Amino acid sequence: MISEILVIGDEIRSGVMVDSNAAYIARKLKEIDVEVTRHSAIGNDPTDIINILKEISQRSNIAVVIDGQSLIGENLKAAAAAKVKDVSMSVDTQALVSMENHFKAHSRPLTHFNKKKAMLLPSGTRCLRNLVGESSDFHFKIEQCDFFFLPGVPSEMRQMLQEQVIPWIRKIQKTTTDVRLIKTFSTFGLTESAMVDHVDDFNQLFPQIELSFRTNFPGIQVNLYTRGTDEGDVRVQMEAANQWVYRKLGNKIISDIGESIEKVVGDLLGRKQAHLAVAESCTGGLIADLLTNVPGSSDYFVFSAVTYSNQLKMKILGVTAQTLDRYGAVSEQTAKEMAHGVQQISDTTYGLSVSGIAGPGGATIGKPVGTVCIGLASSDFVRGHRFCYKFNDRWMNKYIFATTALDLLRQELLGIPHG
């Protein structure tokens, strides 16, 4: 089955918005063994829409067409689809009733704009009732291709895909007895070229397993994918590949189920019934933000003191004026006192601290932008670390500082010897 994805909207075409719907749809279709061969994005020009619908109808079997998120304008997709198939537009009463009910249920007024969107669909269309949001969408066959026209708002598109498109494809799919296995490793601490060099031999050693990367700054995800008819064989091969990847990447692997560093650290803390407090300077709350993005983080995360000023480093964390004077705010010594201080006032198992220079300002002689000092304290020990990164970007620096600190804590929790 040849399938593709089309996004319609001037805001995508002109780059005002980045489309992430297409990637989501491609992943979801891959889960049911439908490979998307092409994504396209075009603007709101009716002729362009008609031309590309024609092209797709001639080369594909399934197409998912989504709106950009532009709010103004008529339902361009419907008009173009009607034209390509040479049918008229008609009022879809089912869509209108469904929309009226939705708005009534949510005690919201049905605006003129919403009404207009629901009114007209190409004749012969199968209306896909969009109960999530405010638009009405449809399934329409042109030539050999089944087109599913979905809304661009991600939450609505996702529900429609799950409830309307995927079940329909599964029904017409030839049943397959193939076994498919997917493995996703999250890694931390390798550059892209280093990663490639590490796994350079993979394709030769495991020709039946697809290896791909997903750069997810500052980490890289390594994906293995395979399928076959004999379950035993497939499992043996995948297991051998897993072990090979583990041997090559070792401690750089932080998760073998694709989890983020904050989730991995959170789980380790939870498993040890340990608690964590953080003292942040240049990361400005990002460590706490990452940790608390994980549901249930209140079980182990207690406190972060984001002390941007030296005054507050002393007042809240008990960093001494002497240390700040002698070594500066960005130093192992200050980081150690911050970590110790926050661990003590919070009475937690661990205190983790970061002080560094995210840029663009703040560099001094011997401490360029990208310098970061990290402290880790428990009731038994206090350690200081120093790193220097070369990203010339404030956000990237904040992010790599925060995740480097979390990775040091991960290594401590796993008992990995520190260098």
Added chain:
Amino acid sequence: MISEILVIGDEIRSGVMVDSNAAYIARKLKEIDVEVTRHSAIGNDPTDIINILKEISQRSNIAVVIDGQSLIGENLKAAAAAKVKDVSMSVDTQALVSMENHFKAHSRPLTHFNKKKAMLLPSGTRCLRNLVGESSDFHFKIEQCDFFFLPGVPSEMRQMLQEQVIPWIRKIQKTTTDVRLIKTFSTFGLTESAMVDHVDDFNQLFPQIELSFRTNFPGIQVNLYTRGTDEGDVRVQMEAANQWVYRKLGNKIISDIGESIEKVVGDLLGRKQAHLAVAESCTGGLIADLLTNVPGSSDYFVFSAVTYSNQLKMKILGVTAQTLDRYGAVSEQTAKEMAHGVQQISDTTYGLSVSGIAGPGGATIGKPVGTVCIGLASSDFVRGHRFCYKFNDRWMNKYIFATTALDLLRQELLGIPHG
């Protein structure tokens, strides 16, 4: 000039990665008046690449082709381009020398993988020396279309685009004396349908001005774009449109140069020489993180206490056990004590606090997920606010809570009366 963008890579096609390069390129080309009419993404299959290069060469004048970010594999683009034009591949010594110099300058070893990438290009190619990174790229004409093949790593692609592609297009562009004006409003506090209803008449009133939206959760950016030959006329029209938008959207406009809420609040604090301290609970450091993403924020941002536990709310911020017992952590009363406490210990002009339920857990009777209480304190006043949002997503809740708090501070700084 018809121009388009093609992204090649299985990780984009299959949805493992979201491509944001295409949007960037489209915006940059629009700045020099080149409208991109289509984006496409396909995988690494050589036949697919050859077919789409042929298609593009027949319908467009300019095409920017970028690699996905997959690191393994040969230079598929080069081989396909050579095949479409029916020329052989040859070793590009210029590219190899340039790459060797780059690696020498950065004291990094030139790996086998990097070498392989530089070695072969289609004969007759104009090599675009990629001095930023590790790959070699080229400019190649097929039929009527000038193809620019660029790397997928964003920083490298951006430099190549700026230094190689844009100057080349400008040279061949017909010189135009058109005046172009762009205006970008950032808004906060309007839903998408409300926004559409507010500006429903725009297209009728200002037919020569293009209005577009960019949903940038939780705000919406409103973009106006116009061009014309008479500078006076264009300016008068744009000014009238600006005033109309201001009348319609009023205080919902937070910036008329497209700035984020954290930048706007930071500038207002800076202009008043005011200082801010924050006390966060459910936002978990996100407010501090947003504020400190702005370079120079150390001028006004002093401290955030991310007190996830009640213990630390009492110990650090001086919230009373009585208040927590009687009203709970998520209450206007607690939020007020948090704001007051953090303002006092930090000795800042303002203290801002947030306590709420981001979900998925934590809801109680009368306090569903999405409930948030916000406190704002100065040495003169302490105020409490309560909001209830209906997003069923932890991250969205954290984000809307944090930005709602920042918007309340913005209104205070502007002297907008509070409801």
